[in-house]
Amino acid sequence: MTNRSKPTVSVEVVVLARSGLGMKLLVARRAYLPYAGELALPGGFVEPFELPLHAALRELERETGLTLSGVDAVPLSLRARKGRDPRGWTMSQPYLFWVDAEPTVRGSDPASETFWVPLAQLPSLVFDHGAILCEALGRFWQIMPEGVPALRNVRAFGVPEYLPAQPIFYGGTFNPWHKGHHNCVAMCPMPADVLVVPDTNPFKSGPAERCYWSLYRDLYRRVHDLGAHVYPGFCGREQANPTARWLPYVNRDDKALLMGEDTMADMPNWMDAVKVVQAVSKIIAVPRRVPADQIRNACRWLEDNGCDIVRLGDHPYRDVSSTQIRGGRG
Incomplete structure (x- = not known):
């Protein structure tokens, strides 16, 4: 070099x-x-x-x-x-x-x-x-x-013909995408309304090791059978772009946020947490291994900030962890 x-x-x-x-x-x-x-x-x-x-x-x-x-x-x-x-x-x-x-x-x-x-x-x-x-x-x-x-009049590859009136955003690093993530989308009452948003430099291996286009295309194919869609615009961005930075500025007044209960429990600690919660009408939470008191505290905080909560039923992949998969332990 x-x-x-x-x-x-x-x-x-x-x-x-x-x-x-x-x-x-x-x-x-x-x-x-x-x-x-x-x-x-x-x-x-x-x-x-x-x-x-x-x-x-x-x-x-x-x-x-x-x-x-x-x-x-x-x-x-x-x-x-x-x-x-x-x-x-x-x-x-x-x-x-x-x-x-x-x-x-x-x-x-x-x-x-x-x-x-x-x-x-x-x-x-x-x-x-x-x-x-x-x-x-x-x-x-x-x-x-x-x-x-x-x-605005061009429908690009991957853009749905009709965007949902109330999109359900599912943001995260998805490093890697696994059965737990897939099940989160599948359990939603309206999977076709889900927009998966890989953000904050997803797939930590990076474009020097694998092409982000191929990673996006793979994720696109994985959720296509559920009717969901994947937003590619943050894939491989050099600056961190967590959900808190983009979600409040989405061009929809009525929107929901899909997440695991572990993410929901940590939500009060997010950057601009109140701004994020006030930007969505509903949190859809999928079960994860989280202490009950943390869940209660998070639900109370969300409700105090005017956000409805929908907690979905149990599923067989609640213990699957991207961190463990990256470390070769699961």
Whole structure:
């Protein structure tokens, strides 16, 4: 790895075409190391004193032959995580573009390929490009705080055709997703109203070890049979983004929060706990091994703050723990 005292600056470009399950992504098959032969987002390095957006448009045209307008660019989060690029310290500014139909594209030289891939068939992306793609898809979710109004008429891959009037949010790290999590969704009175939200940098292995797109796609498939949906926008975010930071700003007045009783017992200790509780109309709690007095205290505190509580029945996976699974003890 190159030893640099200052980072280089790069750009990545997410270009999505069409909508729904037919949505496609513009990808490049890398011709050179690192990750030669693997799929990546188009992009490249910013030249001295060049604006990142100009660099993104320039690199997109150079690599794919596609010319887009900077007016349509949606900036995504700056990326600077250690280890995100094996070549050394690299900061990256990604951009999102959406087009209604995929135009013809071409590779920059005979040694590289550029083409459209249906998201339903996309296996993975190298670097942290899978995390960037997940964040880009989150911009299409108008119910979430980071939805982009200009994209409100586009139903992206994974976005339900009809969002529930009272969504039930299920946030957490899900590191890893297990039968207990799955049962929480299945036990809900309306599983199809559940929106699973992996947040706070889920899946601690990180994009350097596994693509966040493949992790999101796996979780999407796991809950699909229940009719539930998964919000991808926080997958692989570099800054912690716990439920308390995003839930109060969801674009729904009537919303519920699904959680285990162990999480509910700890809720009074959350950051901005009162703000979170006052933002939801109902807590749906699934049994976990928690002392009865802690449950009583949490229920009293929730009720004092005007929140209804629905406690679901027992289930066979109440002792399954992500922490134990990560430690190889369960």
